Amino acid sequence: MTDNETRELFHLLNQRVRMITKEMNTVLSDHGLYHSQWSIIFCLNQFGPMTQTAVWKYLNVEAPTVTRTLSRMEKNGWTIRKHGADKRERLIELTEAAKEKFTAVNKAVAQAEKEMAQLLSSEEIQQLQHLLRKLATTEGE
Amino acid sequence: MTDNETRELFHLLNQRVRMITKEMNTVLSDHGLYHSQWSIIFCLNQFGPMTQTAVWKYLNVEAPTVTRTLSRMEKNGWTIRKHGADKRERLIELTEAAKEKFTAVNKAVAQAEKEMAQLLSSEEIQQLQHLLRKLATTEGE
DNA sequence: ATGAATTAGTTACCCAGGTAAATAAATTGA
């Protein structure tokens, strides 16, 4: 019985994340962005210029994923990549245009997230976070 | 403050699902499968032969996604597509080879899921399901 | 000091999700 509960849980997780991503993409399309691109912009806004490695480690994705997304973002004028003191690494920063648009996009995203979480109370959101953190945790998170 | 909690929640959700999918893919790679292919096999095993539309509606994905995955699965000998009475639709069923391998793969998947959920009690799993169902729910389901 | 190991990033190639538009078969309606 627990096998089925667990299976159902993972199925549900998959579905929700797809729904959320889809909704985010439609909201962001008004601003010429995709959800993964937005997550990088949000990260850069919060921490300031950072290396690609810092980005993919923070977002918990692999390096090639970030390389690809950043090259699209650079092409679309959201970010610039500069070579740092260590010539291997590249420092990523937001363009002026990106900084200007940030507030508006952030507002739209926050609104969409709020709507999607509207059925949950603040306590439930925290509990959901707590339970998710206990799921599929190998060690350091 | 709730804005940030919500944002953190969605971030966490994304990460967990990626970790889970990644782990599933490594487990399934021993059997020559990917997680999406497995979810179709599981579905067909449970419900018997069904149309593609029934599959994508059940899995909550778009039709082209299923078309693509099924054509790979057919090429690899997991499924066959037959034309039904209604000549537009295609009935999908598992091959004999797929049926034979099902038990072994199912066991491996259940074991992996169990490990990933090991930190959660049965009650917590149910609660997690409950909270996820309340998230991003537009209406039906 | 220099050769070996590590690290940062890229490239090539998978699978999986999406949308938009096309095709073909069935259904509806005047």
Added chain:
DNA sequence: TCAATTTATTTACCTGGGTAACTAATTCAT
């Protein structure tokens, strides 16, 4: 009946996740 609409599936093309293998720069160890 037969044109218009709907339905099932496919095709083409996009983003985004992954791995494996590569280059180039740096660090480590002898």
